Amino acid sequence: MQFLCLPRAICTADELPVKASKALSAKEFQSRYPHCFLSEVSFEHNENNCYIIEGMFLINCPPLRVHTTFGEYAQFLYRRWVQRSIKLFKAKEIHIVFDHPHRHGISPKDVERKRRRVEVTDCDAFTSICKDTVCPGHKWKEFLSDPLQKRLLVNFLSSELLQLHVQSCASLNVSSTALYTAGGFDEGNKDQAFVAHNAGDIEVVPSLMSNHEEGDSRVWFHAKVTSRNVVIYSPDRDTFHVGLPLMSLIVNKVIIVQLRAAKADDLFLHMNLFYDALTKDLQLQKIGADMICYIPTLIQLLYIVSGCDFTSFFRGHSKRSFLQTFYRDCEFIAALEGGGSLHNYCADSWEKGLLSFYRLIGSVYFRKFSSAFQEEAPVELFRKICPNHSSVDGQIAFLEKIREGHFHRISDESEWLPSTSALKLHWQRCCWVARLWAEACNSNVIVPLVTSHGWLISRDTISFVWDTDENISKVDSNQRMLKGGCKCTKGCLQNWCKCKKGSKSCSLFCMCKNCHNVSLEESTSSQSTLPQTSSGSDSCSDYSDETSCESDQNSVVDPGNVTFDGYSTSDSFDSPLDLEIPCIDETDPFNFYIFFHLFHRCCHQFGKCH
Structure with missing residues (x-):
């Protein structure tokens, strides 16, 4: 029974993910495929190499004290990233791409941007930025917290870095290196990409024109268009997951993602090797030959489902636990006959993918609370409950069984498995993200409608829809029952009892007397439906003698002969508590909870409860 309107496993009390x-996720992959993660990358002089930088990470580096103006700060970034890349990677092309917020209107990313925003106290507001504008210095974080000022900085750097490259080409002897910037232009140059050559001219690049909003997808568009081997710098783990399924489209090209750029501590992910390692992993071969080509897409969906910038994480279940569960139960989750798969995220097949998503979440919770079930694997429990693999009701029944199993093993409702309606909305948001990322190699990105994928837009503000109105009304009813049970004194048999x-x-939440509207069997039915422990022991497992256990199970407590503090109840007892009470295991906290409330009601019947 749910008492909170919010699925606290995936949202906070402030209704944020x-x-x-x-x-x-990267750490888990590094432990499984260490040969794909490199500490250094070397290229030959005669190779045509391209270095693509996700520019939003450049501006996170604050200016030093010696940088008093934005012009000096731009020179510092140029030396740190452009000149260094030419030297280390023998790059013939340098691409710096930026985010373009709200390119397609209100975005689900706005929720995350609002979370990251820092309250500005007394930082000066900038209406324009040029080379001679004074930097905010130690207030850099407050300066970037304003989205308008951050956009002004991106506009300035997109143009200034090109000018610096033109000025530096002759003195640095890099005449064959071209610098591209994209995503940082507005008004008449919106969606345009520009290149600076050594000849002193800056030109538009029509082939790189695109309407991408996020830099982590734009880098893959540039990687596909360029004809060179590519190194992508992006510490954001979203980036290499965006491009993982796209590796099948980018052929005859080596692509490496730089996850960390630090002195003597670089970390690179070789995407070609990683793609091959996933499709040849022996544990993942269980999904069948027909599904092997979908493994990169399944890994991407697994990353989205377990939490990213657009979707919520599951409290108490890390990305590593999701991956480990998938590797153990991939055949059950993604390749069950007639049960859909996670790669079914398109508009015409997302409901099939929902079935697979239900099995994934059930498996994750099953593995964490495995001691609450007699079965050794989630597929065994599933087959007992759902013989028809394509049945939605069967998948829901499977999740309900998981809820029953871990109910008495959680400390609060934040660990409670979300309702099926809340999970469905979460899956719809995941499908939206997957469709958006699938457009990463296209110049014209078509964004799905957000309001039909688990978000709500009201007064130009976007928010999450955490549950359906129907389920919220049930929760409200449960809350009213919890807060205000009846207090009748005439048996609760007429309509004056609410x-x-x-x-x-x-x-048990009612304070009524002489109640005839509840039976003991109904009050204790939840006890009999609780799953047994994995050892299969019953409620009398603490008894040392089997004979005494049997006698205790058959014993009956006669409420007509119970005495409380000297008060005998043998004279009269006309409540439904006159029924037989089975043996209660006092070691089980849930059984003790029931026993306590039964005792409370017995006392209340005779005026002893205050």
């Missing part, structure tokens, strides 16, 4: 570390009027049985 839960956030956790995205780096754990429980009876609502066609509901009285619950």
Whole structure:
């Protein structure tokens, strides 16, 4: 029974998505495929190499104290990134790409941008930026927290870096190196990309014109268009997941993603080797020969589902746990006959993918609370409940069984498995992200409608839809029951009892007397439906003698002969508690909870409860 309107496993009390570390996915892959992660990359002089930089990470580097103006800051970035890249990677092309926020209107990324925004106290506001504009210095973080000022800085750097390259070509002897910038132009040059050559001219590049909003997808568009071997600098773990399924489209080209750029501590991911390692992994071969080509897409969806900039993380379940569960149960999750797969995210097949997503979430929670189930694997539990693999009701029943299993093993509702309606909305958001990332190699990106994928736009502000109105109304009813049970004194048999009027049985939360609207079997039914432990022991496992266990199970507590503090109840007892009470295992916290409330009601019947 759910008592909170928000699925606290995936959202905070402020109705914001839960956030956790995205780096754990790369660490898990590094432990599985260490040959794909390199500490250095070397290129020959005669190779045509391209170095692509996600520019939003450049401006996170604050200016030094000696940099008093934005012009000096731009020179510092040029020396640090452009000149260094030419030297280290023998690059013939340098591409610096920036984000273009709100290129397609209100975006789900706005929720994450708002979270990252720092409250500005007394930082000066800039209406324009040029070379002679004074830098904010130690207030750099506050300066970047304003999206308008950050965009002004991107506009300035996009043009200034090109001018610096033209001025430096002759003195640096880099006449064959071209510098490209994209994503940082507005108004008449919106969507344009420009290149600076050694001849002193700056030109438009029609082949690189695109309407990408995010830099982590724009880098893959540039990687596809260029004819050279590519190194992409992007510490954001979203970036290499965006391009993983696209490696099949980018042929005859070596692509390496630089995840870390530090002195003597660089980290590179060789995407070609990584793609091959995934498709040849022996554990993933279980999904069948027909599904092997979809493995990169499945890994991408797994990353999206477990949390990214657009979607929520699952509280208590890291990306590493999602990956480990998928590797163990990939055949059950992604290749069940008639049960859909995670790669079914398109508009005409997302409902099939929903079935696979339900099995993934059920498997993740099953693995964490495996001691609550007799079965050794989630597929065993699933086959007992759902013989028809394509049945939505069967998948929901599987999740309900998982909920029952881990109910008495969680400390609060933040660990509670979200409702199926909340999970469905989460899957719709994941499908939106997957469709957007699938457009990364296209110049004209078509963005799906956000309001039909689990988001709500109101007064130019976007927010998450965490659950359906139907389920929220059920939660409200549960809250009213919890806060205000009936207090009848005449048996709760007529419509003056609000429980009876609502066609509901009285619950443990009611304070009624002489109640005839609830039976003991109904009150203790949840005890009998609780799953047994993995050892298969029953509620009398703590008894040392089997004979005494059997006698205790068959024993009956006679409420007519119970004495509380000297008060005998043998004279009269006309409540439904006159029924037989089975043996209660006092070691089980949930059983003790039921026993306590039954005792509380017995005392209340005779005026001893205050």
